[in-house]
Amino acid sequence: MALAAVLAGGLAWAVPVAHMRVVRWLADSSTQTGLQDGPLELGSLAGLAQSDRVVARVFGLRGSTLLRGVVYQDYSRGRWLGNSVLIPRPQPVTGAGGPIEIRYESVDLMRFLLPLGARAVALSSSPALVDGFGVISPTYGSSMEYARYEEGPRDRFVPEPAQTADLQLPSSLRSGLTSLARQWAGDATDPAVQVERIAQALVAHHPYSLHFERPPRRDPVASFLATEGAAGHCEYFASAMAMLARSLGVPARVVGGYRVSEYNDVGRYHVVRERNAHAWAEVQLPGQGWVSVDATPAESVDLAGPGRTPPLAAAIDALLTHGASALRHALDRPALVAGPLGLVLVWLVGRDFWRRWRDGRCASPDRDRAPFEPPPAYLQALLRQLESRGGRRASAARSRGRPAT
Numbered sequence: 001m002a003l004a005a006v007l008a009g010g011l012a013w014a015v016p017v018a019h020m021r022v023v024r025w026l027a028d029s030s031t032q033t034g035l036q037d038g039p040l041e042l043g044s045l046a047g048l049a050q051s052d053r054v055v056a057r058v059f060g061l062r063g064s065t066l067l068r069g070v071v072y073q074d075y076s077r078g079r080w081l082g083n084s085v086l087i088p089r090p091q092p093v094t095g096a097g098g099p100i101e102i103r104y105e106s107v108d109l110m111r112f113l114l115p116l117g118a119r120a121v122a123l124s125s126s127p128a129l130v131d132g133f134g135v136i137s138p139t140y141g142s143s144m145e146y147a148r149y150e151e152g153p154r155d156r157f158v159p160e161p162a163q164t165a166d167l168q169l170p171s172s173l174r175s176g177l178t179s180l181a182r183q184w185a186g187d188a189t190d191p192a193v194q195v196e197r198i199a200q201a202l203v204a205h206h207p208y209s210l211h212f213e214r215p216p217r218r219d220p221v222a223s224f225l226a227t228e229g230a231a232g233h234c235e236y237f238a239s240a241m242a243m244l245a246r247s248l249g250v251p252a253r254v255v256g257g258y259r260v261s262e263y264n265d266v267g268r269y270h271v272v273r274e275r276n277a278h279a280w281a282e283v284q285l286p287g288q289g290w291v292s293v294d295a296t297p298a299e300s301v302d303l304a305g306p307g308r309t310p311p312l313a314a315a316i317d318a319l320l321t322h323g324a325s326a327l328r329h330a331l332d333r334p335a336l337v338a339g340p341l342g343l344v345l346v347w348l349v350g351r352d353f354w355r356r357w358r359d360g361r362c363a364s365p366d367r368d369r370a371p372f373e374p375p376p377a378y379l380q381a382l383l384r385q386l387e388s389r390g391g392r393r394a395s396a397a398r399s400r401g402r403p404a405t
Contacts, residue, residue: 040072040080040256040279042220042235051274053106056113057321058260058270060100066280066292067102067113067272069257071133073165075243078220080254083165086132090139091157097122098150106274109144112136113258113272116282116292118149121156133253134159153289162251162284169246173222177247180225184244191250192285198244199295206240207231208297234296238279241295251284255292264309267318271309 056067072080098120102113112123114136125142134157138144169177184201185194206224209231214220221239224230232240235254242252259278262271280294309317 040070040235040254042078042080042239053274054271055104055106055109055258055274055276056272057103057105058100058272059103059268061260061270064270065115065117065260066255066278066294067115067258067260068135068255069109069111069113070255071131071135071159071282072254072256073163074168075221075239075254076170080239083132083163086160088129088131088135088137090127091130093121093123093126093128093136095119095121095149095156097148100149100151102147104144104146110137112138112144112147114147114149115151116159116290117151117153119152119155120150122148130157132160159282159290166251166253166284167246167249169243170219173219173243174247176222176226177243181244181247185248191248191283192288194248195241195245195250195283195285195293199241199293202237202240202295203297205229206237206297208233208237208300234279234300237296238281238294241281241293242283245281245283245293253282253290255280255282259294261307262309263307264314264318266309266311266314267321269318269321271317 058065071082073083074081104113112128114121116134121136123136123138124145124147125138127139128142129137129139131137134154136157181194181198185197188194188197205228207229210233212231212233214223221236221243224232224236225240225244238254242254245252256277256279258272258276260270260272261276262273263269264271278294278296278300280292280296282290283293284290308314
């Protein structure tokens, strides 16, 4: 059983290591565009680097979803910040979990990536830190391996209601933003309809691109909206959506996270990569609470990578992913591992004993004894020298009247 435990431990280490090495070999992770902590900066960008590094895998999900990571509330001069007042506080996470599981692969993640519509949440570690935006982080020193949930309105960790900061706008931009928002919203008075029309107008008037320039001395969002046909990436569409909604009195925030879109047909799970990093808006609507609004054009999904993992990469990733998962599951139940490995050990020992018996090595010592072979010449000379010295020592001992030793 000791050998079984050693083998199990070795496999537990080897399979995940091999998995990560192959994944890194298949994906060029020299540059990253993944979600980062700290402010969300807007400005003049020549383009964003692309990275295939795997962030997470999502099992049991039908369709796509948005995984929240960081929520931004305060905007000033091309920069979004969070809110230092809504600090994370430890809370027990005792949900039953659900059919959807997210397995986190990146060691750089600082938060449990979860959609806004996640209920019955169960995490790999409890308690966890939960801030006022409903974003969950692990406590210091705890693991962040997985999260399980079911789709639906949150039953816990609900984002707090809108604050004054969710309506604030730079005074120099308010007039222009309000005028454009009213133009795009038309005669709509329902906040939900206003938000929908603004999102449609953003897509109609501005293309998506990773390569564009902005005037260096002008607010990047104002420049983006003031120029017909100006291109931008997701951060610009999310910022414009939030600020235009605020100008009409609709509380809004910007969220940074990941868009789940790539599917592995072989393994039957979704793959989230660094290049799937995304930004969108959340607005608070009467009777609905906080709602996600993604105003980024649909072609951004295609530019972020294929909707299906390439066949060869899908097969290799599925084999290693499910193999590592099965091993971890077995190691959670030692009897499932020690029992079969113990039987293998008994079989190996029995086979070796049978072979020895078959070859006659287990017979009596006098049976089929091999003929005597004299020792080598150098060993014979050494034995003669020892024998002569021993003889002289025995003679000297007898002359002194005591036995030789």
